[in-house]
Amino acid sequence: MEYSPGDSRSTSKRKVIAVVGGGLVGALNACYFAKRGCGVELFESREDIRQAKIVRGRSINLALSHRGRQALKHVGMEEKIVSKGIPMNARMIHSLEGKRSPIPYGKKGQYILSVDRANLNKELLTAAEEYPNTKLNFGHKLLDWSIESGAMTFLRSDGTKMEIKADLIVGCDGAFSAIRKQFLRQSRFNYSQTYIPHGYMELTMPPKNGDFAMEPNFLHIWPRNSFMMIALPNLDKTFTCTLFMPFEEFEKITTGEQVLEFFQTYFPDSIPLLGEDALKRDFFRLPAQAMVSVKCSPYHMGNKCVIMGDAAHAVVPFYGQGMNAGFEDCLVFNEIMDQLNEDFNAVLPEYTRIRVPDDHAIADLAMYNYIEMRAHVNSKWFIFRKYLDNFLHFFMPNKIIPLYTMVTFTRTRYHEAVQRWQWQNKVINWSLFLCGTISAVGGTFLLIRHLPQSPSLLVDQLWARVQVLKGF
Numbered sequence: 001m002e003y004s005p006g007d008s009r010s011t012s013k014r015k016v017i018a019v020v021g022g023g024l025v026g027a028l029n030a031c032y033f034a035k036r037g038c039g040v041e042l043f044e045s046r047e048d049i050r051q052a053k054i055v056r057g058r059s060i061n062l063a064l065s066h067r068g069r070q071a072l073k074h075v076g077m078e079e080k081i082v083s084k085g086i087p088m089n090a091r092m093i094h095s096l097e098g099k100r101s102p103i104p105y106g107k108k109g110q111y112i113l114s115v116d117r118a119n120l121n122k123e124l125l126t127a128a129e130e131y132p133n134t135k136l137n138f139g140h141k142l143l144d145w146s147i148e149s150g151a152m153t154f155l156r157s158d159g160t161k162m163e164i165k166a167d168l169i170v171g172c173d174g175a176f177s178a179i180r181k182q183f184l185r186q187s188r189f190n191y192s193q194t195y196i197p198h199g200y201m202e203l204t205m206p207p208k209n210g211d212f213a214m215e216p217n218f219l220h221i222w223p224r225n226s227f228m229m230i231a232l233p234n235l236d237k238t239f240t241c242t243l244f245m246p247f248e249e250f251e252k253i254t255t256g257e258q259v260l261e262f263f264q265t266y267f268p269d270s271i272p273l274l275g276e277d278a279l280k281r282d283f284f285r286l287p288a289q290a291m292v293s294v295k296c297s298p299y300h301m302g303n304k305c306v307i308m309g310d311a312a313h314a315v316v317p318f319y320g321q322g323m324n325a326g327f328e329d330c331l332v333f334n335e336i337m338d339q340l341n342e343d344f345n346a347v348l349p350e351y352t353r354i355r356v357p358d359d360h361a362i363a364d365l366a367m368y369n370y371i372e373m374r375a376h377v378n379s380k381w382f383i384f385r386k387y388l389d390n391f392l393h394f395f396m397p398n399k400i401i402p403l404y405t406m407v408t409f410t411r412t413r414y415h416e417a418v419q420r421w422q423w424q425n426k427v428i429n430w431s432l433f434l435c436g437t438i439s440a441v442g443g444t445f446l447l448i449r450h451l452p453q454s455p456s457l458l459v460d461q462l463w464a465r466v467q468v469l470k471g472f
């Protein structure tokens with residue numbers, strides 16, 4: 001089967017777009033292309049998750065923030081998704097002693113949203129399907145495609161193969177993208193992939209007396225320096241707890257008793273909330289999952305193919321930005337399509353030029369945020385700097401903007417946010433250094449001015465003052 005001008009989804013004017021992958025980014029992209037009137041064919045290797053009893057896949061819930069929301073807004077999906085999200089206003093830090101202290105994400109009214117991954121994916125697929133010019137093909141796994149001809153070969157769930165051509169192939173087939181494999185054969189394609197030595201495991205915290213077991217409007221963190229556990233709330237009043245830890249530490253835990261011992265040592269306050277029996281059982285339900293960071297460039301091949309979402313930039317999950325960046329990819333591509341009159345010869349290279357530095361920046365920031373979440377939040381200096389940054393932002397909202405605010409609550413380009421953060425840090429650290437130096441010099445000067453001639457006199461004077469104070 002081949003779609004070409006004359007086919008029901010392709011007229012001489014209408015371009016046919018093949019979106020490969022019906023995950024979060026593929027489904028949203030289908031809406032974007034359909035909205036501009038293109039004929040859209042979406043191919044997803046799995047069966048339709050809207051009919052599936054069990055939905056497999058990574059992470060039960062996700063943090064949705066400004067970039068993702070803006071991208072959803074453009075296709076009229078923001079309100080629908082936000083209404084089913086749970087606002088998280090702050091990090092809630094759980095100390096080893098069980099003390100809980102919040103660290104706000106931004107100003108009052110600024111929050112990230114915990115949303116259900118499966119529901120989001122289903123809603124986006126339904127939204128895409130509502131466009132008459134879109135067709136969703138489930139159970140179609142891309143095996144191969146040809147850069148020369150643009151022909152794609154799919155394996156269908158009934159075991160048959162089929163070949164398809166389109167005006168543009170949009171690879172949204174995730175971190176292990178089959179579309180990207182062809183890019184690797186091209187000269188001057190840069191690619192790097194890093195598996196971090198840490199894995200993750202999800203555990204469910206059930207409701208307590210019919211309500212959330214902990215404060216719902218927070219992203220809970222148990223930071224233990226070299227590893228951490230986090231928890232995000234769900235609409236059914238459960239929390240999804242995720243333990244991030246080096247694989248070698250996971251491997252040391254082999255029995256239920258060891259699980260309890262580990263939790264008693266590091267997360268004692270979570271045991272009554274997770275339940276001892278459930279903990280001993282669920283810890284071994286699935287092995288710890290790997291996390292990979294993929295950077296590549298360019299994101300396009302000629303005027304035929306472009307990759308977006310995790311296929312172009314899988315990032316480690318610690319900034320809660322992977323999906324948000326993938327959604328912003330769709331928005332940025334759409335903006336460039338408008339600017340360059342849908343001319344793929346111009347749009348694709350421009351998309352690569354604009355987007356690569358930003359996606360590479362968020363990949364690095366995501367690595368950094370793991371250290372911030374598991375270790376820095378334990379440091380008094382970090383907390384002081386957080387409050388100082390927020391204070392300065394309050395008085396100089398356009399001059400000093402905290403990094404987290406730029407990344408999470410604005411559409412400042414990721415790479416510009418990093419540059420600005422580095423500049424702000426220099427200014428703030430130098431100002432603190434100068435203030436410290438001036439106070440030290442001033443203090444010494446005052447001391448010298450009031451200093452008696454000999455050190456023994458100073459001791460006498462101090463002693464006299466102590467006696468006066470004692471009298472009180």
Ligand SMILES: Cc1cc2nc3c(=O)[nH]c(=O)nc-3n(C[C@H](O)[C@H](O)[C@H](O)COP(=O)(O)OP(=O)(O)OC[C@H]3O[C@@H](n4cnc5c(N)ncnc54)[C@H](O)[C@@H]3O)c2cc1C
Pocket residue numbers: 020021022023024025026043044045046058059061062063064140141142143172173174175176177178200308309310311317319320321322323324325326
């Ligand atoms: C633990 C964890 C927590 C996370 N938390 C957050 C968060 O809080 N906020 C956030 O913004 N991001 C988060 N992310 C990142 C987010 O999950 C990804 O960035 C997002 O899923 C990327 O969407 P995607 O559509 O590009 O890829 P995917 O969601 O992986 O979808 C790819 C789709 O392509 C299909 N496919 C694959 N191969 C083929 C093929 N050959 N043929 C046809 N179809 C194919 C797959 O079946 C899948 O449906 C998290 C990630 C992890 C691992």
Ligand SMILES: NC(=O)C1=CN([C@@H]2O[C@H](COP(=O)(O)OP(=O)(O)OC[C@H]3O[C@@H](n4cnc5c(N)ncnc54)[C@H](OP(=O)(O)O)[C@@H]3O)[C@@H](O)[C@H]2O)C=CC1
Pocket residue numbers: 045056057058174175176289290291292293310314315316317
């Ligand atoms: N940024 C990150 O850290 C990400 C991590 N992952 C990790 O990847 C794993 C699978 O992800 P998920 O989509 O949820 O589930 P699946 O196992 O269902 O994988 C989906 C697709 O990715 C392919 N795939 C899975 N693992 C690998 C691998 N190691 N190498 C090459 N291809 C692979 C599968 O191909 P086939 O069907 O042919 O086996 C399948 O087409 C999880 O462990 C997850 O943690 C995934 C994406 C992002």
Ligand SMILES: Nc1ccccc1C(=O)C[C@H](N)C(=O)O
Pocket residue numbers: 062063091219230317318319320321369373
């Ligand atoms: N969704 C996540 C999944 C895994 C790890 C972190 C997150 C976060 O969202 C972290 C949040 N942005 C934070 O900085 O506190």
